[in-house]
Amino acid sequence: MYTIMQAVIYAMIKKDYTTERSREGTAALDDGKRSAAMREVVMNKKTNLLQLEEHFYQLVDVEEPNVFHNLFPYSEIPKIAFNDRIVPHNMPENIWITDTTFRDGQQSRAPYTTEQIVTIYDYLHKLGGPKGLVRQSEFFLYSKKDRDAVYKCLERGYKFPEVTSWIRASKQDFQLVKDIGLRETGILVSCSDYHIFYKMKMTRREVMNLYLSVIRECLETGISPRCHLEDITRSDIYGFVIPFCVELMKLMDEYKIPIKIRACDTMGYGVNFPGAVIPRSVPGIIYGLTTHAGVPSELIEWHGHNDFYKAVNNSTTAWLYGASGVNCSLFGIGERTGNTPLEAMVFEYAQLKGTLDGMDTTVITELAEYFEKELGYVQPSRTPFVGSNFNVTRAGIHADGLLKNEEIYNIFDTGKFLNRPPLVSVSNTSGLAGIAHWINSYYHLPKEKWVDKNSDLVKKIKVWVDAQYEDGRVTVLTDSELVEEIGKCCKELNITI
């Protein structure tokens, strides 16, 4: 039972919250007095808080679906609305990446062979480093081929990425997870009224009861459930998600088995702008889960999609506001526009934490090469970190800068971290500096042997390059064309490089 003081605080909070909700049709977030009171309650009496939340956040069992047509009017572009409620930063001390290359990733392309899965899994292990920052990876268990891949990955004996599963939510499948020797499984618990009413044709109460009974069955088998709250960015956070998560936390207390919450931004509607309203606000959702549903950070993961180009920023935002995990797929390969690219979050991690903590970023280049050679997957050339042009400059003026000091036009030491030193490609806009840089980097010339942009060789090549474009050429020059021409010019000038 909670104390009278806590009850008073809650009455205060509830009054405030209810007024806000009716005023703005959205959730209460933070403001000075209330959050201080909340924090005090959280820090002093966690269990009591959960009891209080239970009283406070009851399921709102609506008769008609709330599909937020004010934010998502289907025949118009979705809207981003603001109530200017600001949520405090709350980055957990430990943050990490989880992987869905073999689940969401594989859903959107031809299946990988068992051998390919094992090779990619090896790479993920190496990339995550000794601290296992690529912490988990999830696998289908549907077919024999899926299960073979799991067995082969388990045989590797790596602690990280931990192999987890994705199954149909049924007793037999929970048993299968257990028999294979896995500890955790993902379970689909779609949470927006789009899914509850239109897809499942149920009420919120019915769906919640169904989910809770399935999760209870999973816990009975001794398996830790990871609840994938599909379409959370179109869901009623306070009317469904939080009451549901409060129930999940109670089950966790009862069974003493961790229950994870994966917040799935299925359609990529999440935004990270301060003061945006839920359900689109990523900070607001994470705040609601940690503060109102009492879910510990280490049990919250964000799963993003890139429909509005926001997958990376939203995932970083989830970290910043209290989710320990971000769920990603390699190169962002996933449904429609894809998921949060795993390699991007490696660099987000390093930027937020000031260290790679042992992650081996050169593996990203190896993986990109593997995907190209083995799977025929060529990265769009301008893709950050892995596209053929990500650190290639064309304009002469930029090449001039690169020649003077690489730091001017390269994002970081890409040679060191990705085995990809910056390059210039030669075209009509490269200028003398571009050609000089190309020669120096292509032939790996030591600094003392660098050719200067005013050298006879560079001037001669420039005449040849200009002539190509005067004849109407529109493409960049290939390496072999340049090598041939440089060879000829060196002969004529009687020099070697």
Ligand SMILES: CC(C)C(=O)C(=O)O
């Ligand atoms: C199917 C669900 C879990 C998902 O991946 C998503 O919502 O994006």
